[in-house]
Amino acid sequence: MPHPKRNTPKIMHRAGELRKELTPAERKLWSRVRNGQLGATFRRQHAIGNFIVDFCVLKEKLVVELDGSQHLEPAIPVLGKYKGRFGNAFVNIAHSAASKLR
Numbered sequence: 001m002p003h004p005k006r007n008t009p010k011i012m013h014r015a016g017e018l019r020k021e022l023t024p025a026e027r028k029l030w031s032r033v034r035n036g037q038l039g040a041t042f043r044r045q046h047a048i049g050n051f052i053v054d055f056c057v058l059k060e061k062l063v064v065e066l067d068g069s070q071h072l073e074p075a076i077p078v079l080g081k082y083k084g085r086f087g088n089a090f091v092n093i094a095h096s097a098a099s100k101l102r
Contacts, residue, residue: 007047015052018045026066
């Protein structure tokens, strides 16, 4: 069974815009996970279908949503279509927790 189309040009363009407009909390977390610092290759503002997740690790099938559950909860059923690609590993981190990173 072929994978569903991951994204559209419009979603890809928006993901690119979001990569340029990181929140302070996203910037802090990105500084800790980029370049394989945790032994995994993270992507930021990655398009999955019609959704853009804050961070993901393709190899580990992990999605990290920093902004909180208000962004991810509606996406979980849709992201389920991509289970073969991303599994069900979703992590929500509150901005306040990420802001405490040093």
